[in-house]
Amino acid sequence: MLPSLLAHSNQSAVPIHFVDEANWPDVAAGLPALARAFAAAQGFKPQPGKALVLPAADGGLGAVLFGLDRPDARRPDPFLAGALAGLLPAGTYAFANAPEPIELAVLAFVLGGYSFDRYRTAKRGEISLVAPPGVDIAEVGRQVDAVVLARDLINTPANDLGPDGLERTVRLMAERHGASFGCIVGDGLLEAKFPMIHAVGRASATAPRLIDMAWGPTDAPKVTLVGKGVSFDTGGLDIKPSAAMLLMKKDMGGAAAALAAADMIMSAGLHVRLRVLIPAVENAISGSAFRPGDVLPSHKGLTVEIGNTDAEGRLILADALSLADEEAPELLVDFATLTGAARTALGPELPPLYSRDDALAADLARLGERINDPVWRMPLWPPYEKMLDSKIADVNHVSSGPFAGSITAALFLSRFVSRARSYAHLDIYGWSPSARPGRPEGGEAQGARLIYALLRERYPAHG
Template identity: 50%
Template sequence: MTPYQYIERPSPFSAKGAVTKPVHAVTPADLEAGKFNPTALAWAKAAGFKAEAGALLLVPGGDGEVASAFFGLGSDPSEAPFMTGKLSKLLPPGDWHVETTALAADHLALGYGLGTYGFNRYKSDKQKDVRFSVSEAADSADIERQLAGVFLARDLVNIPTNEMGPAELEAAFRALGEHYGATVTSIVGEDLLKQNFPLVHTVGRASASPPRLLELRWGEKGHPRVTLVGKGVCFDTGGLDIKGAANMALMKKDMGGAANVMGLALMIMDAGLKVDLQVLVPAVENSISGSAFRPGDIYRSRKGVTVQIDNTDAEGRLILADALAYADENPPDLMIDMSTLTGAARVALGTELAPYFTDDEALSAKLMEASKEEADPMWRLPLWMGYDKDIRSRAADITNSPSGGMAGAITAALFLKRFVTATKSWAHFDIYAWVLADKPHAPVGGEAFAIRALYRVIRDLAAK
């Protein structure tokens, strides 16, 4: 296979002026009200259509061809705002439009668009050519921009490590930057030590693909400075504290933080937001060889803080530490880091909510408002300083893996907080980056978490 490059997918939406067939997206109450073509309504009642969430009924015309369709939203459409994602899989090929619905125009179109995604890089199957007409009430350009960002994140996570190692991730990172005229640089291998990124080098040095720190700069100085940092562990064996086979099966997704910040960066650059953007991705593979770092080792970080390695499987926070310290040397107005960091975050909130940590109350309020408006779920967990004592080490300043196993997501966030001391507005996202069971708008596989809401927050910041 050829290396992954940033590509523009065909639009899932109908061309302007296309002849389209109607889909009636309805609740049971809408059916009772009966404000439809009498013949179509009679067909729906005869077929026993109840408007259950996700149910589709095709309605024939006088010539026997499909003339329209009913699509069920259930009794409370707000419970599944992107239910229209199922339409791309259920409708026959052709051009369609929604004629009546309780859904907001943007959510309707975005849900449909998200549902068109398929990861077909290694398959010969072709998707159905179902296209949807976007209502004039929706911002079609911004919807396509968000779809592109989400699909980029999904693709990068879904591609296996044999084609998405550190070098290949750099190629995708560079392609994204070049597409938008950004400046992209990288520090690779032994140069990491020369330029004082010792923890990035330590974690990745055992791999055949050298570790690297990727940096993208875009925008104009004088605009609000936004820094995005994404964990890029392209595969995580656990190192010498090796994972079991079952726990290693999905470790291609351990670069999900990098994939998500790249998808978010795409949205920002494509929208031409007035920000001074910096994106940092420490890209490594946590492998096992004679040069692998060991439990009990102690390393000095870029910031000068010494770290004792008590578990080589707690590697993500190490590479993030150097990247965050570098960004913090020239404090941005807003810093966001994203990573698939801890299983404890999944124990706390499951796999569908994006946990985040911040000390900035104003930022947290904006995040929660954007989460609600964009139907992009997240939830705040506490940076509880009472647990800071748990990351202290007898032999070094801090440990990368506190004993006891309690509050693991919080202690990991507190570890990172040690490296963000000058930046006033910072949030850490501990995401899953994967969908375990098919959803109307997302198949099983890599997923974007919280980046649509973050895009809204950054868009608002840029507009001030």
């Protein structure tokens, strides 16, 4: 159950006072005597992320004090208000003063109340927030709905969300937004010349598929999103150790992020011709599994030597990117939970961004900071191309050595994009390993709000 966002003022709403060392004396002076005395008795001091509920004269909820980052903090957390939803008793609240940026504080407050309750009974009371003046409730709701969709998809275990479940999700989204929908399943992938998607997914009891959704005026700028949809990754014949499989339900996090971005784009009516491609597979093990050392053809025509079956995501993405590239879109973006090397380099909170378009990379870095969906640009370093050399095929899909794993994966994908005007690859984690304000532990739609913000800036809705 999420906190609800109320459009109209509510006289009974409990005020939330955001305080730091600078404004605390003024806020304290404005409190009723009982509340001020209670805060003093509790020894309250403004500390980031700490809350104190103050009593009213009748014994009810009088007000809330919530500590902000110090004014001189090196990087204040714009989602800090997201901690409130887990600290407050049931009730209706309103911001007494506005932490900046106010839109992110409201978004974080609502998203901070998310929990994945599909398999258990929720036990929390209802919390509501009266939207501060000037906040676009529809826009906040649009982003909340999209992020919740992605979180729910990532958190759902593979026994309830396989490639067929991803297909159903996209089909329903297409129906809701009036988009076209297509899906190529099983051996149809071979007939349509998507052999790598087929090879990766053919060992599963659930057939692999390529999901294709399109929306918007055909004469609008073409934007294509590609999301890695590996519903579960055993590693294939290069099988993962059991501990490494525990989170592999999240290996479709790229598909979830792409769908979250698409949901916001369509809901906002942005002036784009949107296409979403989701190669959806389970990387399973059976007698038909693809093998290390195999050479696979690809949609683009390049032959690919398989160096490791646990690097399956880049194979299915390569076929989908080749299809996307044929239309020469203005912008092509892929989201993928692709490499552990990205986490080694930048950790779970900061996805690497790869692009040869300097203006695009600068825009994404700027917007990522503004909306608190950050990325960090990494180089498509040409000398590392030789790490992908193969003695028997056009290219090997993994590096010949232990270094630069995220970079070489991005270099491999870039070989399948040549006509798109701009291309960006996001190597996301798709998961919050521990709870942070506005981001509970579990699935996370990294990069989705960022790409939506970019497109909203570049291609605003007409009329």
